[in-house]
Amino acid sequence: MKHHPSDPPALETLDAFATLMAETAALRREAATAVLAGRPVPLDVQAGLARSHAALDEAADRDGRAELDCGDDQSLRLDLSEETHQLENDVLYLEEGRDALLKHLARRHHGFREALRQGLREVSGPAVGLLLCDCDAVLRAPGQRFVTAVQPAWNAVALSRYATARARRPVLWSEAPLAGPGIADLATVPPRAFAYAASLGRQIVDVAGRESASPLSLQKSSLLESINARLAMLLADPSWRAFAYVGSGLQFRRGETIVARQDVLGTIGQDASLGLLEHVHNIVDAVDPEREHFRVEDDGLDVAVTPTATHQEVSHEFSPAEGLRALDAALSLDLGQGPHLACCGGPSGLALLEALAGMAADLRCVFVTDRSDLGQRARELCPKTAVVAHPDLAAALLSAAAP
Numbered sequence: 001m002k003h004h005p006s007d008p009p010a011l012e013t014l015d016a017f018a019t020l021m022a023e024t025a026a027l028r029r030e031a032a033t034a035v036l037a038g039r040p041v042p043l044d045v046q047a048g049l050a051r052s053h054a055a056l057d058e059a060a061d062r063d064g065r066a067e068l069d070c071g072d073d074q075s076l077r078l079d080l081s082e083e084t085h086q087l088e089n090d091v092l093y094l095e096e097g098r099d100a101l102l103k104h105l106a107r108r109h110h111g112f113r114e115a116l117r118q119g120l121r122e123v124s125g126p127a128v129g130l131l132l133c134d135c136d137a138v139l140r141a142p143g144q145r146f147v148t149a150v151q152p153a154w155n156a157v158a159l160s161r162y163a164t165a166r167a168r169r170p171v172l173w174s175e176a177p178l179a180g181p182g183i184a185d186l187a188t189v190p191p192r193a194f195a196y197a198a199s200l201g202r203q204i205v206d207v208a209g210r211e212s213a214s215p216l217s218l219q220k221s222s223l224l225e226s227i228n229a230r231l232a233m234l235l236a237d238p239s240w241r242a243f244a245y246v247g248s249g250l251q252f253r254r255g256e257t258i259v260a261r262q263d264v265l266g267t268i269g270q271d272a273s274l275g276l277l278e279h280v281h282n283i284v285d286a287v288d289p290e291r292e293h294f295r296v297e298d299d300g301l302d303v304a305v306t307p308t309a310t311h312q313e314v315s316h317e318f319s320p321a322e323g324l325r326a327l328d329a330a331l332s333l334d335l336g337q338g339p340h341l342a343c344c345g346g347p348s349g350l351a352l353l354e355a356l357a358g359m360a361a362d363l364r365c366v367f368v369t370d371r372s373d374l375g376q377r378a379r380e381l382c383p384k385t386a387v388v389a390h391p392d393l394a395a396a397l398l399s400a401a402a403p
Contacts, residue, residue, distance in 0.1 A: 011059035013069040014076065014245055021083065021148040024052050028188040031094060032156035036164075036190060046094050049153075053087035056080050071238035076245060079265060082144045086152045089392070093154040098399070101154060105392050112393060119386035119397040122364050123341060130333050130340040130360065131167035133159060133194070134352060135174040135183045137345030137368040138394050143264040147181055147249040155391065156188040158399035163193060165403050167341070169333055170194045173323075175348055177253045178203045195331060199254035201323020204330045212330050216255050220307050223287050223294070227305055228252050230283045231259060242268065243276055248302050256318060257305040264301070277303055321355035328359075338362025342382075343394055345369050350377055357381050366394050 011017060027048045034041045059066040064081030085108070093101040106112040138159070140149035163170035171194060174183045178198035184205075187194075196205040202214040216224075235244045244250050246267045247260035261276045262268050268276075280303045281296055288294050297304045306318065328335060338361035344352050345368030357363055365385040367378040375387035388394050 011055045011066065011068075013071075014241065017068055017078070017080075018147065018245075020052055020055060021150055022185075024049060024087065025150045025186060025188055027052075028090065028150060028153040028156065029190070031090070031153040032160065032188050033190040035153070035157050036160055036193075041094055046091070049087060049094065050091050053084065053091050056084040056087060060084060070241045074238045074241070076242040076267070078145075078245065078267065082141050083148055083150075086150075090153045098154075102396060105396060109390055109392060111389075112396075115386075115388050115393050116397055116400055119366060119388060119393075120400060122384050122386040123366060123397060123401045126339060127166045127168065128339050128341045128364070129168050129337055130335065130342075131163055131170040132173050132340070132342045132344070132352075132356065133171065134342070134344035134349055135172055135176065135187065137349050138343045138391050139183075139186065141391055142346065142368075142370055145246055145249060145263065146176060146186075146251070147245060150186050151188040152395075153188060155395040156190075158395040158402070160189050160193045162398040162402040166401065169331055171197050171327065171331070173197045173201070173327075173344075173352070175200050175253070176248075176251050178205065180252050181249075182251070197323060197327050199256070199323075200318050200320060201326045202254035202318075204327060206331060212326075213254055214326060216307075220255070220293055224255070224257065224305070224307070226287045227283055227294070228257055230286070231257065231280070234279055234283070235259070240276065240279070242272075255307055259303050259305075260301060261298075261303055262301050280305070319355070320352040321358070324355055324359060335360040339364055341365070343368070343398070345394075346374065350374060350381070353378055353381050366397060368394050 011020065027045050031041045031045050060080045064084065065077055065079050067075050067077050069075050089101060092104055139151045139155065140146065172183055172187055176182050176198060178184050178196060183196060183198050192207045195207050204212045231250060234240050235250055243260055247263035248258050249260055251258040259280060261273045277298060284294055284296055284305055293308060294305055295308050297306060327333065340360045341364045342353060342356055343366040349367060353365055363382050365378060365382045367375060367385050367387050368391055369375050369387065370389045378387060379385045386397065388397065
């Protein structure tokens, strides 16, 4: 039964957009769980996803953008293209099946079938020990905002089927936090299908739901909570609210906080972007006036509030290698016994791949990037690497490699 709502709800505000995407996460999680269990997807779930797609499609103009109200006569023009496309993919998948979706993806992504053919050479074969899926590459397209990058249901099915059939230790990895929002809010794989390694491995949840976290000093924890509370209050103001909806948004990672001041599309005006940076410095100065405990780092897109180190502290620097060691200690990954498969992408994915290549035997990789230089570097780090341009291709590749 196909669902094509004729009168979708109006989408006019940032609040409505955020609420709609949160609702799609619950619907997609229910849909993926049903598909994987071999049960029919409830009709109300299919209808809900179809309504959500229609609402985004109706709100966006020909360029895929919509002007959304932030409150107090403030508005933000956002690109809704990726969210709209992924809901379209889910509706098609649930109504017409996997083959229809793959045909659709082949029309959307240039070189789709050739990328699958070449990629299968690297990911097919024996079962893997560790399946490490970087959410920032496999769930979130390059340049897509974090807070609305909900994992599509079909993507969740593809990853889960591969994990169940081919991997002993499936893990969802991210630089982002576990919640608030975080990867546990945005991922739609069924419960216990994957372990989670958030905040670069500083927050770990195993498949049984047991949580562990890297230690932080009580003093730094208390000061960072104060900084986070002030940042949350700032971004609750309609004048600054837009920053939660661009790029990395506002992320309260374990021991570190990230706030976006711009995205790759240049959504935020330069004056406002610089104003946000100044506010972050002022907030940190108010809590840590001597900058004894925190430093502020800015790359033009994201502002990071990061703990400084003292000689008494250990595990203070954030790095993929440190996170992988914590993950290995928590889950007994047995990295010396391959093969293992990493799915990662972008500059942060290179750092993760380099760290994993130094620890793991017989490593393979699916690397997601639209930049040839990053793809070349990934192959240098891990010769058994399939380079694909979009998370859709990575998920389709895992789907094709699963029995």
